[in-house]
Structure formats: C-alpha cells, structure tokens
Amino acid sequence: MKKLTQRQFEILKFITQFINKYGYAPSFEEIRLFFKFKSPNAVTCHLNTLVNKGYLIKDSTRARALRTRFPLSGIPIVGKIAAGPPIIIENFFEGSLFTPDDLMDVFALKITGDSMEQAHIYDGDYVIVKKNVEVRNGDIIAAVIGEEATIKYLRKEKNKIFLVPANPAYKPIEIKENLILGKVIGVFRKV
Amino acid sequence: MKKLTQRQFEILKFITQFINKYGYAPSFEEIRLFFKFKSPNAVTCHLNTLVNKGYLIKDSTRARALRTRFPLSGIPIVGKIAAGPPIIIENFFEGSLFTPDDLMDVFALKITGDSMEQAHIYDGDYVIVKKNVEVRNGDIIAAVIGEEATIKYLRKEKNKIFLVPANPAYKPIEIKENLILGKVIGVFRKV
DNA sequence: ATTTATACTGTATTTTTATACAGTTGTCAA
DNA sequence: TTGACAACTGTATAAAAATACAGTATAAAT
Numbered sequence: 390m391k392k393l394t395q396r397q398f399e400i401l402k403f404i405t406q407f408i409n410k411y412g413y414a415p416s417f418e419e420i421r422l423f424f425k426f427k428s429p430n431a432v433t434c435h436l437n438t439l440v441n442k443g444y445l446i447k448d449s450t451r452a453r454a455l456r457t458r459f460p461l462s463g464i465p466i467v468g469k470i471a472a473g474p475p476i477i478i479e480n481f482f483e484g485s486l487f488t489p490d491d492l493m494d495v496f497a498l499k500i501t502g503d504s505m506e507q508a509h510i511y512d513g514d515y516v517i518v519k520k521n522v523e524v525r526n527g528d529i530i531a532a533v534i535g536e537e538a539t540i541k542y543l544r545k546e547k548n549k550i551f552l553v554p555a556n557p558a559y560k561p562i563e564i565k566e567n568l569i570l571g572k573v574i575g576v577f578r579k580v
Numbered sequence: 581m582k583k584l585t586q587r588q589f590e591i592l593k594f595i596t597q598f599i600n601k602y603g604y605a606p607s608f609e610e611i612r613l614f615f616k617f618k619s620p621n622a623v624t625c626h627l628n629t630l631v632n633k634g635y636l637i638k639d640s641t642r643a644r645a646l647r648t649r650f651p652l653s654g655i656p657i658v659g660k661i662a663a664g665p666p667i668i669i670e671n672f673f674e675g676s677l678f679t680p681d682d683l684m685d686v687f688a689l690k691i692t693g694d695s696m697e698q699a700h701i702y703d704g705d706y707v708i709v710k711k712n713v714e715v716r717n718g719d720i721i722a723a724v725i726g727e728e729a730t731i732k733y734l735r736k737e738k739n740k741i742f743l744v745p746a747n748p749a750y751k752p753i754e755i756k757e758n759l760i761l762g763k764v765i766g767v768f769r770k771v
Numbered sequence: 772a773t774t775t776a777t778a779c780t781g782t783a784t785t786t787t788t789a790t791a792c793a794g795t796t797g798t799c800a801a
Numbered sequence: 802t803t804g805a806c807a808a809c810t811g812t813a814t815a816a817a818a819a820t821a822c823a824g825t826a827t828a829a830a831t
Contacts, residue, residue: 396808411639412647413604416788428810433790435808448602452643452788452817456603509702509769516771529771578700578767580707580720587778607818619780624820626778643787643818 391442400424400435401444405457414455495519497577498531498538505529505540507555510576516540517575529573532564540573582633591615591626592635596648605646686710688768689722689729696720696731698746701767707731708766720764723755731764 393401403423407415415423417432426432436455439445448454497515508529510516518531530543532552541552544561550569551561584592594614598606606614608623617623627646630636639645688706699720701707709722721734723743732743735752741760742752 394807411645412637413642413644416643417790418788426809428812429789430791430811431809438807446603450789450816451604452607453604454602454644509700511700573771575771576767576769580764580766585777608820609818617779619782620819621781621821622779629777641786641819 393439393442393444397435397438397442397444401439401457404445404455408455408457414453416453495574498540500540504554504556504559507557508542510540510555511578513578515577515579516573517577518571519574520571522572524569524572531570531573533568533570534562534564538570543569584630584633584635588626588629588633588635592630592648595636595646599646599648605644607644686765687762689731691731695745695747695750698748699733701731701746702769704769706768706770707764708768709762710765711762713763715760715763722761722764724759724761725753725755729761734760 400420403420404415407419417429417436420426420432420435421429424431436445436447440447444458446456446458495517497517500510500512500514500516503512505511510529516529516531524530524543526543526545528543529540530552531538531540533539534552539552541554541562544551544553549563550566551563553561591611594611595606598610608620608627611617611623611626612620615622627636627638631638635649637647637649686708688708691701691703691705691707694703696702701720707720707722715721715734717734717736719734720731721743722729722731724730725743730743732745732753735742735744740754741757742754744752
C-alpha cells in the first residue's frame with residue numbers, strides 16, 4: 390500500500406469522518422467547501438490519487454458513491470501503537486471487526502442464565518449469531534426450544550441432533566434441524 | 581413505532597440491502613427501476629411514509645442522503661423470537677449493537693496475557709476502546725505503558741493516577757493522564 | 772358514509788453533482 | 802535539468818438526482 394501525503398491523509402480523514410457522521414459520503418462540492426478549494430478539480434485530483442493508492446473506492450457517475458477501503462463500520466483493530474502522544478492510531482491497522490460482510494445475516498441475542506459459563510459466556514452478554522451458514526459438530530449454535538432461543542454446543546449423531554450445555558449439570562436435548570437459528574460467531578459484552 | 585405495510589417493508593428492505601452492499605443509499609431512480617415504478621413520485625411517496633413512520637432518515641436536497649434508523653452496521657438485538665419456522669426476526673427488535681454513534685472514535689485491541697481474567701477478559705479477546713470520553717474511578721481503560729498498550733482498572737487518588745490489574749498478583753502502576761488512550765466500552769470474542 | 776391512507780401514473784423543472792480540459796506553481800528525485 | 806508528482810486555479814458542461822404538482826384507484830379506519 391502506497392503512503393499518503395499529509396494533505397491526502399487530511400482529505401481521507403474528512404471523508405471518513407463525514408461518512409461516520411452522516412452515513413453517506415460527502416459530495417465533491419462539500420469537500421471543496423470544507424478545504425476552501427477554489428476549483429472543483431482540486432477535489433477530483435485528490436480523489437483520483439486516493440483511489441489510485443487504494444484508500445478509496447469510487448463508483449463512477451454515481452453521486453456520493455465513495456467508500457473508504459477501511460470503513461469505520463467495522464472497528465479497526467489496532468495492533469501496535471506508536472509511543473509518545475499525540476498517538477496516531479489511524480495509520481496502524483490489522484483488519485476490522487465487523488466488516489460489512491461479517492454483518493450479513495447477523496443478529497444478536499442477550500444471554501440470560503449461566504448455562505454457558507464454562508464457555509466464558511455470562512449472563513448479560515450478547516451472542517452474535519449468523520444465519521445461513523453450515524453448522525458443525527462442536528460449534529456453539531443458537532436454536533429454538535419451545536418459545537425461547539438458547540445457546541448450546543451442537544452434537545450430531547447419525548440422524549439425531551443434540552444440544553449440549555457447557556455446564557455439565559444440564560443434560561443434552563434432542564432437537565430437529567429446522568430449529569437451528571444459526572451459528573454463534575462471537576460474544577460481546579458491554580463494559 | 582408505527583407498523584409497516586408489506587410493500588413499505590419491501591422498500592425498506594431494498595434500501596437496507598443496497599446500503600449494505602454498496603456502502604451508500606440508492607438514488608430515487610435506482611429504487612424506481614428495481615420496483616419497476618413508472619413514476620418517480622411512487623418513490624417519493626414511499627420514502628416520505630418511511631420517514632414519517634420513523635424507519636428512515638432523509639436529508640433533504642442531498643443525493644443518496646438516506647439512512648435507515650436501524651442500520652445493519654449495527655447488529656440488531658433480537659429479544660423474543662416468534663416460534664415456528666420460518667422464523668421472522670426482522671420485525672422484533674430491541675435496539676442495536678454498534679450504532680454509528682457507538683462507532684465514533686472507536687478502535688479495538690487484541691488482548692494478550694491473563695492480567696484481566698478476573699474481569700472475564702481472556703487471551704485472544706478484543707477490547708473495544710472509545711477515545712475522547714471521560715474516564716472515572718473503577719473504569720476499565722486502555723493506556724500506554726512504555727511501547728505497549730494495556731488494559732487495566734483506573735484508580736484516581738488526589739493528583740495521582742494508577743492502573744490496577746484485575747489479577748491481584750500484579751501490582752498497581754502509576755501513570756500520567758496523557759497516556760490514557762480511552763475507555764473500554766466492550767469486549768468481543770470470536771467464537 | 773365519509774375520511775384517511777396506500778399505492779401508484781404522468782410530466783415538468785430545478786438543483787445537485789460529477790466530469791472534462793486547459794493551465795500554474797512548487798518540490799523532489801534521477 | 803528534466804521529468805514526474807503534488808497541489809492546486811479557472812471555466813464550462815453533461816448527467817444524475819431530487820422535487821413539485823396534478824391526478825387516479827383501491828382498501829382500511831372512524
């Protein structure tokens with residue numbers, strides 16, 4: 390990935406923050422006004438270089454069709470941090486939690502009870518469940534029992550499917566395949 | 581919240597999926613083409629009702645300035661689930677994990693080590709850190725010690741600031757205020 | 772029985788937005 | 802010392818996109 394100049398970084402930062410604030414990208418004119426450029430071409434050139442250097446994705450002819458390559462809709466994972474304040478985190482980057490792809494067919498369930506404490510899932514935690522993915526033996530899955538959703542380990546045996554709680558005090562429950570909601574792909578806890 | 585008709589739900593669904601796919605909202609014309617409306621006013625009317633019912637936010641005169649009130653950039657928290665498949669989750673809804681607001685000034689750090697196990701934060705977990713927020717006594721915070729970032733409890737005493745590990749085997753460390761990165765607002769674990 | 776809301780057609784117009792092309796100035800590396 | 806890149810000014814134009822207003826038909830609510 391090619392490095393950005395100071396100015397290019399400023400432009401990218403403005404776009405990123407704008408998208409973060411409004412949910413859509415700024416128009417050329419809005420960028421121009423913010424930086425007090427006297428020509429719209431100043432914007433065009435900057436955007437072209439940001440696209441060429443791989444920091445922006447731009448869909449031609451469409452209005453406000455800008456996306457940052459590392460959108461804040463995912464949470465940037467910062468591995469290393471440069472010492473000495475002011476700490477610049479934006480430039481270090483090891484990927485994203487929750488990319489748009491991760492968020493396809495996903496929902497969250499709030500956990501009540503202690504049946505998954507052995508798996509470090511506690512009362513009040515949220516489990517993040519992905520629909521329409523293959524579930525395998527040993528996966529933690531969400532399923533419907535009666536009128537409620539529960540989180541259990543999956544055990545497949547021949548033609549039978551069991552839900553196994555992490556807490557050995559509870560017994561496995563047999564269920565039908567169509568009651569599986571999806572695979573648990575993450576746990577989240579508000580601190 | 582007012583209920584949506586079947587048709588209105590279809591429109592909202594299209595917009596939501598479009599935003600999810602492209603990162604920006606569809607234009608009126610693109611909505612018109614998808615639903616094969618012969619008049620642009622069909623779109624205008626539908627969007628107005630979606631705005632009036634509180635499902636959409638629309639910034640007037642701007643192009644593609646649509647936001648869904650419950651964007652998929654946040655994960656919908658599903659509390660109750662209607663029994664009997666096919667299970668309709670879209671209509672039940674208790675809020676969102678990670679709204680755009682939550683994601684302002686946020687980054688993630690991957691945890692190494694066991695110093696926060698007592699707080700149920702384990703090796704390999706990600707802590708989600710928010711910058712530019714007030715930190716209080718007892719908060720879990722991220723700070724820089726030497727060249728590394730660490731997660732500890734905060735203890736303020738008169739003019740001194742200490743970082744206290746959850747594990748009592750480790751001792752508190754005194755630091756300066758400007759080395760605080762932010763407040764830990766969540767913990768995430770990939771399953 | 773009358774109003775209100777839904778779900779559109781049809782046409783016209785304005786505003787916003789992106790793009791195109793011709794230049795200028797300064798910097799930094801080969 | 803030349804040539805590529807950066808960072809713009811200036812003007813013009815095409816296109817995309819939103820809006821405005823006048824209607825119609827049908828169903829649901831009061």
